[in-house]
Amino acid sequence: MFRELPCIKAEGESFTQDVHPVIEEMPLAVSVNGRHALTAMTSPVMLREFVIGFLYTERIIKDIEEIESIRFEENTASVLTTNPFKILTSQKTVLSGCGGSMSFLDVEKLPEIDSDLTIDADSIRESVKEALHSELHVKTGGIHVVGLYGKDGRVAVVEDIGRHNALDRVIGYALEKDIDLSETYVICSGRISSEMVRKCLVANIPAIISRGATTTLAIDIAKARGLTIIGFVRGKKMNIYSGGQRVADMSSGDAGYLEAKMEEEKEI
Template sequence: MSDLIISPKPDDPKLSASVSGFDQTGVPVETRVVTERALTLYLNRQEIVTMMTIGDHPDLLAVGYLANQNMLEPDNPITGVDYDDDLGVVVVRTRHETNFEEKLKKKIRTSGCAQGTIFGDVMESFEDVKLPGNTILSGRVLQNLLKKINTMPSLYLTAGAIHGCVLARDDAPIAYMEDVGRHNAVDKIAGWMWLNDCDPADKLFYTTGRLTSEMVIKCVMMGIPILISRSGFTAWGVDLARSAGLTLIGRARGARFTVLSGEERVIFDSQPVTETSK
């Protein structure tokens, strides 16, 4: 775990709350539940979107969202990110003024939790992305990575009802983010990568959520060649992954996994699953 730079903070009291209830026998119980807060994002003076989030890393979420929507450009650097906790507002400021009024009209509603959206011209850029082909993942390395992720402290283990995403190099997690919407967790990692000038070419991306079109689009736009999930696929997600040359691995649990795209990057050397190892 020495390569892990940023990770969940399950003990942060702002991220979950104790709620009274009853179990199946009617006995009173106390349980932890995750928080859910509205965060309104501005790019300079323009309101972009309001997101429902657990509230950690608003700066990374804001920058990552804008990066994945093609609203940030290398020749217009970020000069500051301001966050007001009381108002639930985050403002990303760039050197030059921006105007995405027309772009904001071209929204496409996605299957993401909490009403995920992408903007129409993202699909145009998606078709031009070329993913690196020399990143290789072996089944045994994937098995080791999954074991590390599943044993890391997380808000999911504390309160549940949350998605997690992990950026990794081989079987070493680098950044681990959680949120109520899987697209938010992705965007936090995208924001961290953007602000830290992280090279995506040799990275893997793991998510607990479904491998939908939105997840594939975000991963491709981030330049990461391999996307992994413990969950399943959607047909459009598979079609987009194949068209972009993205390696798409789903139903990854233990030594088992299914590859539906980009199998040329995978070394199939997983240990056979026996009755005693299930």
């Protein structure tokens, strides 16, 4: 996933020729039923899982059984589905950065979370610590990490230049392994955006957790559709922005009272 490339390193007034590990990025053109659907800038790993997860979170397929075949050739992926008329209405380039949504957000059309999952605070801290320990990030400084966890611990941890791509990958992995996503939660290294929230809602993943920040739109959508957002998980600290009832250490009464108080203060 990286190559050693030459560079000139500067330290103070000293300049020396050296090499440094640089993360790989590649374009992947995907066609669905003979029509170009998207071009994604992504890391060159787990491409099958990425394609499956992307098609699922964009609602091009409802389940993995709708995929008849995926064929890879160099930088292209050709997908055939059981419904040959199911194609995207527009072509899209999905960049490796923080954008990349195919969908316009209409909160009322997004599914509500259907899950009875609860997670204790210690498990949240331990899973964040485990998932986000990335030797590749330490080496290159240019990678995002997304982990999928359940009651029994780690399901899959994926690294990619874009966190949205990494989320699609773990979802695709879970679909192939027939894992019940309603009993899982997501750990991510970067900001929790509205697009990350949308993907979790479509996949019925009840919680998304980060050591970083989130956005106001992500929180608003999460509250409206029953998703738990937890940010700034560092050491013993964390911020629970929505869905506090899924944190086992809090009683449902406490979670409801505190979130109601948050809403009151927001309106003042």
